[in-house]
Amino acid sequence: MITFKEVDESAIEQLMAIETACHSHPWTLKIMSSCMGGRYFNLAAFNKNTLVGFYIGEKAGPDFTLMDICVTPSEQGKGIAKQLLRQFIEYGEQQNAENLFLEVRESNTRAIALYERAGFIEMSVRKNYYPSDNPAKNGFEDAILMGMALSLGFS
Numbered sequence: 001m002i003t004f005k006e007v008d009e010s011a012i013e014q015l016m017a018i019e020t021a022c023h024s025h026p027w028t029l030k031i032m033s034s035c036m037g038g039r040y041f042n043l044a045a046f047n048k049n050t051l052v053g054f055y056i057g058e059k060a061g062p063d064f065t066l067m068d069i070c071v072t073p074s075e076q077g078k079g080i081a082k083q084l085l086r087q088f089i090e091y092g093e094q095q096n097a098e099n100l101f102l103e104v105r106e107s108n109t110r111a112i113a114l115y116e117r118a119g120f121i122e123m124s125v126r127k128n129y130y131p132s133d134n135p136a137k138n139g140f141e142d143a144i145l146m147g148m149a150l151s152l153g154f155s
């Protein structure tokens with residue numbers, strides 16, 4: 001059974017292990033550390049006592065941003081990200097957020113499908129936003145900015 005709880009900096013090595021296993025250009029330890037506490041919030045998923053996934057969010061006034069969401073490769077495809085994302089949205093609703101935002105690589109069709117099914121819509125394209133190893137991309141890749149307006153009752 002998967003359980004969920006917020007974690008603090010003491011879990012940072014486990015978060016980084018998932019981060020580096022999941023992303024082509026993972027956050028550094030320093031960035032991860034800067035996203036603990038303060039205006040940042042998180043939720044981690046546990047299979048028994050093992051941390052298997054997490055999200056990190058940021059509050060900026062009425063806007064909450066999903067900064068990162070990852071599920072360890074061996075646990076992907078089991079609905080864990082869907083549950084994490086649902087709880088990110090519910091947390092925003094409980095905290096009276098007006099808008100939810102996130103950025104995603106245009107090539108990350110799996111994540112985009114996850115976000116669209118949860119009700120996020122494409123709002124803008126940020127050209128050459130991410131570094132890319134794809135030679136066809138000239139070293140960069142576009143970001144899709146997606147959002148959900150909670151205050152309009154779209155969720």
Ligand SMILES: CC(C)(COP(=O)(O)OP(=O)(O)OC[C@H]1O[C@@H](n2cnc3c(N)ncnc32)[C@H](O)[C@@H]1OP(=O)(O)O)[C@@H](O)C(=O)NCCC(=O)NCCS
Binds near residue numbers: 071076105
């Ligand atoms: C994107 C990611 C978080 C999804 O995690 P997950 O736990 O595997 O996702 P879920 O099992 O909850 O599936 C959610 C949706 O993802 C998509 N999905 C899941 N497994 C998939 C697969 N094998 N192939 C294609 N799409 C898949 C589906 O749309 C699925 O929705 P559905 O079950 O209604 O069809 C995970 O693949 C990951 O950590 N990727 C690397 C990090 C990353 O890209 N994060 C997003 C940064 S913006």
